[in-house]
Amino acid sequence: LSSVVIVGAGQAGFQVAASLRQGGFAGRISLVGDEPGLPYQRPPLSKAYLLGKIKAENLVFRPAAFFDQQQIELIQDKAVIIDRQNQRVVLESEKALEYDHLVLATGAHNRPLSIPGEHLEGVFGIKTLADADALAPRAKNAKNVVVIGCGFIGLEFAAVAAAQGASVQVIDRGDRLMARAISPQMSELFLKAHESWGVKFHFSQAVDQIMGKDGKAVGVEKVNGDVIPADLVVYGIGVIPNITLATEAGLEIENGIKVDADLLTNDSHISAIGDVACFPCVHNHGEHTRIESVPNAMDQARAVSARLLGKAAPFVATPWFWTDQGNLKLQIVGLSTGYDSTVTLGSMESNQFSVLCFRRDHLVAVESCNRPGDHLAGKKLLSRPPELTQREAKEPDFDLKAWEV
Numbered sequence: 221l222s223s224v225v226i227v228g229a230g231q232a233g234f235q236v237a238a239s240l241r242q243g244g245f246a247g248r249i250s251l252v253g254d255e256p257g258l259p260y261q262r263p264p265l266s267k268a269y270l271l272g273k274i275k276a277e278n279l280v281f282r283p284a285a286f287f288d289q290q291q292i293e294l295i296q297d298k299a300v301i302i303d304r305q306n307q308r309v310v311l312e313s314e315k316a317l318e319y320d321h322l323v324l325a326t327g328a329h330n331r332p333l334s335i336p337g338e339h340l341e342g343v344f345g346i347k348t349l350a351d352a353d354a355l356a357p358r359a360k361n362a363k364n365v366v367v368i369g370c371g372f373i374g375l376e377f378a379a380v381a382a383a384q385g386a387s388v389q390v391i392d393r394g395d396r397l398m399a400r401a402i403s404p405q406m407s408e409l410f411l412k413a414h415e416s417w418g419v420k421f422h423f424s425q426a427v428d429q430i431m432g433k434d435g436k437a438v439g440v441e442k443v444n445g446d447v448i449p450a451d452l453v454v455y456g457i458g459v460i461p462n463i464t465l466a467t468e469a470g471l472e473i474e475n476g477i478k479v480d481a482d483l484l485t486n487d488s489h490i491s492a493i494g495d496v497a498c499f500p501c502v503h504n505h506g507e508h509t510r511i512e513s514v515p516n517a518m519d520q521a522r523a524v525s526a527r528l529l530g531k532a533a534p535f536v537a538t539p540w541f542w543t544d545q546g547n548l549k550l551q552i553v554g555l556s557t558g559y560d561s562t563v564t565l566g567s568m569e570s571n572q573f574s575v576l577c578f579r580r581d582h583l584v585a586v587e588s589c590n591r592p593g594d595h596l597a598g599k600k601l602l603s604r605p606p607e608l609t610q611r612e613a614k615e616p617d618f619d620l621k622a623w624e625v
């Protein structure tokens with residue numbers, strides 16, 4: 221193996237390049253990213269960065285000198301074609317890069333609102349540093365903020381806006397906070413906390429349009445006809461994996477770029493990792509799963525780098541997540557999809573509270589708010605090899621060897 225091309229210079233792409241060099245890879249590494257500047261981390265963009273607690277120069281993974289020293293060729297360009305037959309990636313500038321192995325780490329983009337008024341001034345999604353830079357001064361001075369979507373990013377922003385003195389209202393189609401990711405008990409704790417910061421919630425409601433005046437957002441109209449005044453609208457309603465490049469190259473797609481347990485696509489010269497990759501997840505009953513988190517991006521990057529260095533092993537890392545909202549740090553380890561019972565520790569009133577999620581008596585996830593010890597213990601417990609259950613052994617395509625990991 222003498223040349224690796226990585227498309228996407230975000231969390232996962234950067235990590236593959238760094239891990240390859242760290243592991244002693246001596247060949248050519250080209251890291252192609254279509255955003256300006258050095259590769260940087262996104263989590264602070266919806267929290268500490270908006271509050272001015274962290275500066276732009278501290279968001280970058282490594283300074284420019286690192287890329288020179290490590291001979292990682294950082295190319296600011298967009299990959300537009302994968303020529304699989306000739307193992308080449310063509311860039312927008314028409315430059316072509318030959319690869320022995322290609323890693324796709326193209327991430328995901330924000331799901332658009334797709335309603336009238338979505339392009340008015342004062343309407344923001346948060347994905348890039350450029351988004352956060354445009355949003356930060358607005359957030360500081362906003363009076364009436366409407367947040368559409370109460371997932372992690374929407375709620376992180378709601379907490380920031382409330383802390384900066386705005387009146388904040390959150391609208392969501394669902395009936396509780398972070399419903400896709402956490403238990404109802406933990407949602408309840410976060411609901412109470414947000415309400416105590418002055419945030420108001422409109423559940424089970426959809427948005428009809430964003431109203432504008434002179435090109436600027438002035439309000440949000442719900443489908444029931446109510447209008448909520450807003451000088452700033454921030455939405456976070458999920459993401460869509462960036463699969464165009466892979467689709468056009470004929471790679472298999474399933475809610476992202478489909479990969480196997482080694483994170484390889486249906487082309488053995490191409491891997492996919494991070495937000496864009498849909499992989500068979502041992503922590504989700506082996507189902508193909510796409511995970512949007514920094515730890516997942518980093519773990520998958522390390523796994524691919526190890527494989528390229530000759531140490532292949534199926535990807536079995538335990539997923540974990542975090543979010544910071546106001547004075548609350550929520551950490552989640554495992555996937556709580558399909559649990560059937562819970563045990564709680566600590567108390568909601570003290571904001572130090574954990575929910576242990578069980579599925580048929582097996583621990584599948586630990587959610588902990590301001591109880592980092594529980595999170596660490598949960599990580600240890602859930603990182604043990606998955607236990608084989610009777611149901612799985614009875615599946616028609618069951619393969620015992622897949623359980624040897």
Ligand code: FAD
Pocket residue numbers: 227228229230231232233252253254255261262263264265266297298299300325326327328346347348373462465493494495496511512513514515517540541542543544
């Ligand atoms: P990304 O980091 O998104 O990188 C993909 C890169 O590929 C992008 O720069 C994109 O522009 C580029 N690209 C795409 N197509 C091409 C192409 N054709 N050519 C060249 N370049 C291309 N996760 C957590 O675990 N905890 C958090 O608290 C948290 N907070 C977050 C807050 C915000 C505001 C956001 C947006 C995300 C947050 N995340 C958080 C999620 C986390 O940042 C992502 O899961 C992680 O960045 C995924 O890494 P990735 O490399 O797959 O994708």
